[in-house]
Amino acid sequence: MQPAKADWSPAIETGLPEIDAQHRRLFELAATFRGEGDQIRVMKSLAMLSDYANTHLRDEEAMLRAIDYPGLDAHCEQHRLFRAMLKALLDEARTLSLDQIAGRIADLINGWFYHHILTVDAEYVPAVKAQRGATGIVG
Ligand SMILES: [Fe+2]
Numbered sequence: 413m414q415p416a417k418a419d420w421s422p423a424i425e426t427g428l429p430e431i432d433a434q435h436r437r438l439f440e441l442a443a444t445f446r447g448e449g450d451q452i453r454v455m456k457s458l459a460m461l462s463d464y465a466n467t468h469l470r471d472e473e474a475m476l477r478a479i480d481y482p483g484l485d486a487h488c489e490q491h492r493l494f495r496a497m498l499k500a501l502l503d504e505a506r507t508l509s510l511d512q513i514a515g516r517i518a519d520l521i522n523g524w525f526y527h528h529i530l531t532v533d534a535e536y537v538p539a540v541k542a543q544r545g546a547t548g549i550v551g
């Protein structure tokens with residue numbers, strides 16, 4: 413099932429500042445695909461978005477590993493799916509129109525990723541906050 417698409421909003425904030433900043437940045441990068449563009453600019457944007465997405469997934473996984481999060485494997489599996497979808501888009505991008513690329517980005521970020529934050533990311537938030545409270549790190 414294709415999740416409904418949405419733009420970034422406070423509804424998907426986790427309350428973990430570094431995670432929220434990365435999530436928000438990914439929606440900003442996704443928004444750059446809308447409207448006019450040329451092939452070179454779009455390919456650059458795609459590479460930038462893909463790099464940033466991979467940085468976020470890596471940072472998030474490291475954060476969860478550091479607290480021995482019980483749902484780590486299941487979470488990483490979701491990230492693997494996302495990486496595979498991004499990689500497929502990167503591989504196919506040269507054969508797609510700019511509108512098709514914009515549509516695929518919207519499906520990935522405003523659809524899949526938005527839904528992932530609301531459901532799968534939301535599940536780890538209490539565990540991370542509890543750990544930060546215990547160690548006195550504010551966040
Ligand atoms: Fe995640």
Ligand SMILES: [Fe+2]
Pocket residue numbers: 435468472529533
């Ligand atoms: Fe995330």
